[in-house]
Structures are given as structure tokens and as C-alpha cells.
Amino acid sequence: MRNDRIVYLKDYRQTDFIIESVDLVFELGEELTTVGSQIRMKRRPGASPDAPLEFVGDGLQLAGLALDGKPLLPERYECTSDHLTINDLPADDAFTLTIKTNINPTANTQLLGLYRTNGVYSTQCEAEGFRRITYFYDRPDVLTVYTVTIIADKAKNPLLLSNGNLVEERDLGDGRHLAKWHDPFRKPSYLFALVAGDLAMIEDRFTTMSGRAVTLRIYVEHGKAERAGYAMDALKRSMKWDEERFGREYDLDIFMIVAVSDFNMGAMENKGLNIFNDRLILADPETATDDDYARIEAVVAHEYFHNWTGNRITCRDWFQLSLKEGLTVFREHEFSADQRSRPVVRVDEVKFLRAHQFPEDGGPLAHPVRPTQYMEIDNFYTTTVYEKGSEVSRMIATLLGEDGFRKGLDLFFDRHDGGAVTIEDYLKCFEDATGRDLSHFALWYHQAGTPVIAARSSYDAAEGRLELTLSQHTPPTPGENDKKPLYIPLRVGLISPNGDDMEPSAVSGGERTGDVLHLTESEQTFVFEGLGAKPTISLNRDFSAPVRVRFDQPREDRLKIAGAESDLVERWDAINGLALEVLTHATAAVRAGRSVDTDSALASILIETAEDGELEPAFRALALTLPSELDIGREIGEDVDPDAIHLARKAVFSAIANSGRASFARLVEELREDNGFSPEAGSAGRRALRNAALAYLAEAEKSPLPARQAYDAATNMTDMIAALRILAHQFPGSAETSAVLADFRQRFDGEPLVLDKWFTAQATVPGEATLDRVAELMGDAAFDEGNPNRVRALIGAFASSNPTGFNRPDGAGYRFFANFILATDPRNATLTARMMTAMRSFQSLEAGRREKARAEIERIAGQEDLSRNLRDIVNRMLK
């Protein structure tokens, strides 16, 4: 089937024609929009003189075609809804092609191309949406200059936006008006954007480091302008930071962000006109949580940073996606670390990577950071391309040092500005700038799978010598059985008995720079000389490499790291590791019908850390929060029984709550914040710690009252939703829970983004009964199956974050989900394919559930007319 074609990296070749410029004219109509495209082009020097021009389309209807102003005779071209081929074009001379297409923005439920929802026209062109607007070379290596004219009804669409600078604005006298935009920077079609409608706006200014004034505008729905202030603040901080940290200055006179309510992804970096999912722009204390604020800050920065990493320098082809995404996530992570607490931000990154990327890398959808083939590129906007890609750039920075990394990146910007390049081009810049050979390191881009590092050590007291043997292996991934050893930078700390870091007099066995060991072979022994006492070994400090570490370390060493390690990331990891160990043992006990042994050492370390005033509250909150049921399932890895995990976690949670009751009560009391709300990270950390303590306190008191009181006293959404969640999850069915759920629903009627939190809190209540509740909530007036945020908040959250509810032993959760996916696939394939990945780890379930899950995935795969997106995902899941 043509639809199932696979694209291979090795087939890359340049186009036969070069596009010099394109002029687009949009006459916007709700059901009929006409798009006129005037393309100045010529044959590429060296291309075959009789090669035809081959443009792509997707579901298009051709309404006109002319060459140099003269209509083309039908025998000169061939056209279907998905391609346009033109023969006998000039061999040398430039020519102008004029193409007219008709499209229907209202019928576009895929939210890809030009669509109209909620009265607003907007576009989404990455990766292959431009071909749903007009026939074109819709590929990232074709860069050209765009001029865009938009004509629309003025009353309904006072606002007409596209990329670049506004060059003309005019009334047409017939109720319509016109705006013309010109973007002087050559760009690929995926960065094209258009917005039209009636929106509110806030404006600010930024003066760049060379003194240029830039106008900043954020457009949102009417009535929500006050909620855009934080995003604007984050934007200005991002612009400043990119100048200071990487020397990158903004390049147009205006930078615009538009928030839309129907959007498949988080946000999009269109040149000069970013388009955002409104949940990543709108925030005020009453409607947004601290996590929302942090996400908004990060994503505003991420999209802004793309202006250099992605837009000024773009990808040669979609296999290079991580060139822009991995690097931009790394820049975003560094920005967040500088704006907030570096170790806390890093721990969040580690948690995210382990929760999402490791399972992807260890499951049926595993792929390298730089894949070599795909069926549907939309399915490669993955945590591997994004987050593992970021970790790979981070490792380059670790190997080269901050200066070396900056030199390499400066060279990259210098050498490739205006270009469409590859991962190899990127790496070459670091090599050329520092003289370091990265050929072995490059394997990180090409080999899938999460490496496992096994460590063992021996200490010779008489000689003061430590031997540390590190071996690495990467488990097989689909289609790739033989894995080679990687080049791994591993930060290693040696902690003395009094808690200080020890510096050996000499180290042999491999390269070491600072505290970084360079692992290059499948097994290596590093020898550290001149140690005065036996050290405690801390491996992978700051999570220097995205690997799993297996180190059978004495418990006393692990407790020492958990209680005193100066590297807070490792300290958190040791605490988390102890908790996971207790929780997996408890799960085994539940399954064996034994009573759960609730370890008192774990309780002490959690409570002591939570009470440690030397540590920042956000870190204490992280330490206090037990691994989730999903985390425990991933740690167990096979034959997973979600119900046993639930019971085990509950028992351990309850034991900790009881033994720390007085401390939790004190924390809840002391951390009461009376002097108003600030979204700043320190303040957010105190709320996080207080709410973590509140969950334990409610458990210890076996009463919904503390959470009910917290809900009533809350002055911000963070505290409010935390209390609501405690009630819904720990006291399901109580009168307080029902009252609070009803109050919240009514209070935030007409606030869909807030009600998403209400949907999610209920969809994630553990237990069999939730399925019926989810089905019932689909009938709530606030639920809209056409809106991706609503769908993810309710059905997505149920499938991905409710292990006991979704994995009901009778398989009813899977059946419900599969029915929903099948019903929704024709409407929005990007959404269904992404949601389907919630089931990618089904093989790790115990046999009964696994086979029921498989049957539902097979039922989906057996349907005739699946979207290519969904077909690709289910086929790979079943391989």
C-alpha cells in the first residue's frame, strides 16, 4: 500500500529545482479558503535537464496551474490530491509557477495544515502539514523567502498574522481587509505560519545586546490577557539568557506568540510567530499550578531558542530531527537550571527520562536518536529524539568542558547559519573547535537502547588503593542485536568517612578529566592511588550519562550517600533507590501473600531529609515523595501486577505516615505561606514540601479533614488541586471528596484548562471503579472529544497514569481505550498514535493482563482503514 511506504535515510537526495522565493495569497473562508502560490524557481545546476518537477500535496484540490503566467496544458502535468508532477520545464532559465488550491479549514479536524477552531484560523506545518495547504517541496532542506498576503472578513478577523515583518495593511472596502507579511529569512515550509481571528494581546519590548528594539506580542483569547504576563516575563528572560550564555541575539523587529486552544502538541517555533497550546501560555495563581508555571517558562524558552537551533540552522531531513530538538531541549534545560535550582531541575529531568525515555528505549518502539527509517515522521517526536538527544549534547559538554562546548557551538552557528544540516555537521564543529575526536562518541546517535553499567570495587587498605571495575552492555532493541560499547562520561565521587570528597594521587586504567571517567570499552578497571581511607563510591553524579547503574553496594554506603552526598542529584537517587528497593520487596510480599515489611530505615531517611532545614524545600519534597506505582512497575520490569504494587505502596506509605506523623503535622503548620503568592521557585518548593507532608498527615490521621481544610484555605491552584487529589485518591467516596469535586467543577465552569486538572485527578483514582467514572465524565459538558487537551486530560491520563484502573484484570480498560482510539483515529491521527504509546510496555505485565492487552492491540491492528500514524505504532508494538 502506498500509504505504508517507508522512508530511508540512505535515499536522501537533493531536489532537482531550487526555489528562490514564494508569494502566498490566502483568501480566508471558513469552509472554502483559496491559496494562491507564486513560486520563483529554476533548475538546480547539475540536475538532469529533463527531470520533472515533483511536488507533494496531502488531500489537496487543484484549482489552477500556470507557468510564467500562462495556464499549463493538461498534457504537461499530472496531479492527484497528493502529488503534482510537471514535465518539460526550462533547462536553465528561471520561471514562475502559479498554483491555486482550495482547502476547507473548518473540516480540518487533524489540526495539521490550516485549520479553524473556536473562531480562529491557525496553522501547524511541522513536520508535513504545509502540503495540506498547497503543492510544494514540503521538506526541510528547501529554504526560501516567503511573502504572505492574507485577505479576510475584517469584523470576524481583525487580526491577520504571518511570519516576519508586516509590510502592508489595507481595507478592501467590501468588508474584507488585507495584510501582507514578509519574512526576510529563508526558511523551510515547516516553519510557515498564519493566524487570523479576533484575539486579545499584550505587548512589551526587548532591546537586544546590540541595541535593536524588538516588539513582543502575545495573543490570547479575549478576557485572558492578564494570564499572559508570566509567559511574557519568561520570554524576556529567555532572550536575555540566550545572549549571555550563548551569544545569540534575536533577528526580526517583532516576535509574536499566539495561544490557541486546539493544538496537537505543546508549541511550535514558526519563525517570528510561535503558536502555542494555550495551556503553555495562560497562568495566574488561581488557575495554574507551580508545575504549570515551570512548564510555561521552559516551553516559552524552548520555542524561542529554536530561533537559532532549528530556524537559522535547520535539519537537512527529518532523520536529523534531534539536531534541532535534542540541542534545544538541552538549551532549555540549562536555562531552567539557571532560573531555578539546578539540582532540583536536574532531578526532575532524571525522573522524566527514566519514566518515559528508558521504557521507550527498552520496548518495541525503541529507535536511535538519529533513526535511519520511518513510516510516519509524526511518530518520531519522541522522548528519545528530544530528551535522550539532549543528554547526548550534555555529554558532549561534559567531555569538552563548558568552554569547549561553547567554542564548538559558536563554530556551528558561524559555519552553518542559513543552512540545513546533519548530525555529522554538528559533531564536526565540536571536533574542529577543540581538536577532540568524537567518532566513537557519535555512536550515541546511532545505537538504540539504554546502556547498563555494572560496577564492582575492591579496596586495599595497606596500599590506599581502590580498584573500580566498570563494564557496560546495552540490551538488544528491535532489529539491533549486536551492541557496541559506547563512549560514556561517568562522573564519579569518592567520599571520605567524614563526608568530604577525596582526591586520589593518581588514577590509571583510562582517561579521567576532573571527576569524569571516560568509559570506552566493554570492561575497564580504574585504579585510584593514594587514598587515606576507604571511600564511599558515588557513581554517575549529576546523572552525567543516561545509563542504568548496577552496583551492589553495601547498604551502609547507600545510606551514607542518601544522607550526606554533596551532589544532590546522587543523594536524591540514593534515597529513591532505597525506596524502590523497599517497594519492590513489599510488592513481592503482597504477591506471595506475606505481610509487608515496612522498612524503618527508609522512613527515617525520608523524614530526616524532609526536616533538614539546610536543604531547600523543593529538594526535601522530592525526597519525601515515594516512587509512583508506575515507577515501581518499571523497576520490577516483568510479570508486573499493578494491584500488588498498589497495595504494597499503600502499606509503605502508611507506615511512613505513621512514624512521621508529628513531623508532617509540623511541616504543614510551619510552611503555611501567608504573604501572598509568588510563582518563584523557592516559594513553589515550600508549597511542594507542604503538600507532600499533607498527604502523609492525612494518611496518618485516617481522615479527609486536613485535606478538606487545606482545600478551603487554599489561595492558589497548586494548593487547591493538591488537596483535591489527596481527597480523590486517598479518600475516594468520602463525603468531603464528593463535596470538593462538586465545588471545583462548579467554581471553574467555563475554565476548560482548569477542568482538565479535575478530569485528570479523577481519571487517575486507583481501582476498578474508575473506568465507569471516566466513561461518565466523557458526558460532562466540559468534555470535548475534538480538543486534544481534554482528551489527554481524561482518556490519556487514564491509560497512561492509572495502572490499577486501566489494567483492570478483566481487560475492560483496554477494551474501552481501544474503542476510543478507533473512534477517534479518523478525526485526529497524530493524537491517537501518540496516545496509543501508553500501551507500549504491555509485554511487561503479568500473563493474564498481557494477553488481554495484546488482543486489543491486535484488534486495532486488524482494522482496514487505520491512519498511517496509528498503523505504524501498533505494527511496531506487535512485532
Ligand code: PHE
Ligand atoms: N517543534 C515543536 C517543538 O518541539 C514540536 C512540534 C512538533 C509541534 C510537531 C507541532 C508539531 O518545539
Ligand code: ZN
Ligand atoms: Zn522543539
